[in-house]
Amino acid sequence: MAPVPAGFDETSPIFSIAAAAELAGLHAQTLRQYDRLGLVQPSRTAGNTRRYSMRDIGRLKQVQMLSGEGVSLEGIRRILEMSDENRELRTRVRELESALADAVMQQQGRRVFAAGTAGITTIRAGARPSKPGSVVLWRPSR
Structure with a gap:
């Protein structure tokens, strides 16, 4: 084309x-x-x-x-x-x-978790988990 x-x-x-x-x-x-x-x-x-x-x-x-x-x-x-x-x-x-x-993503106090074969870890908002295939969950703080 x-x-x-x-x-x-x-x-x-x-x-x-x-x-x-x-x-x-x-x-x-x-x-x-x-x-x-x-x-x-x-x-x-x-x-x-x-x-x-x-x-x-x-x-x-x-x-x-x-x-x-x-x-x-x-x-x-x-x-x-x-x-x-x-x-x-x-x-x-x-x-x-x-x-x-x-x-x-811009709100203060939000916590982000990544779950993978190594377990659950907290990661910085906006960052990607270090292990491929990890599941990311956003959980608001109260």
């Missing part, structure tokens, strides 16, 4: 409607309809021309697959909306888990 030029990723709007239609295996008019319905909303140039990203192409293929399984366009819109919300919520949960773990 060729390297991706700097500044480009899966969200970079680089494909014209004709190229996106060909990549997705759809007709350009179908892409226009999906845009009107809000199923896939490509970026627009200053001249109001649609530009699709690789993420948009993937979404077009997902719409095509769901449609082929007999799901109505309104049903597809709802499925995509819930999928987007789910993805955003999962990202937020990961952010909150990370923030919580950081906050817990």
Whole structure:
């Protein structure tokens, strides 16, 4: 696979409607309809021309697959909306888990234990146990 030029990723709007239609295996008019319905909303140039990203192409293929399984366009819109919300919520949960773990590690008075074949030992918060395969347990002090 060729390297991706700097500044480009899966969200970079680089494909014209004709190229996106060909990549997705759809007709350009179908892409226009999906845009009107809000199923896939490509970026627009200053001249109001649609530009699709690789993420948009993937979404077009997902719409095509769901449609082929007999799901109505309104049903597809709802499925995509819930999928987007789910993805955003999962990202937020990961952010909150990370923030919580950081906050817990910064609290004074926390004790950290490692259990391994040699027994249970206390280790400094944020440190790794010296023996591989050790189980680490965080226990708050009271």
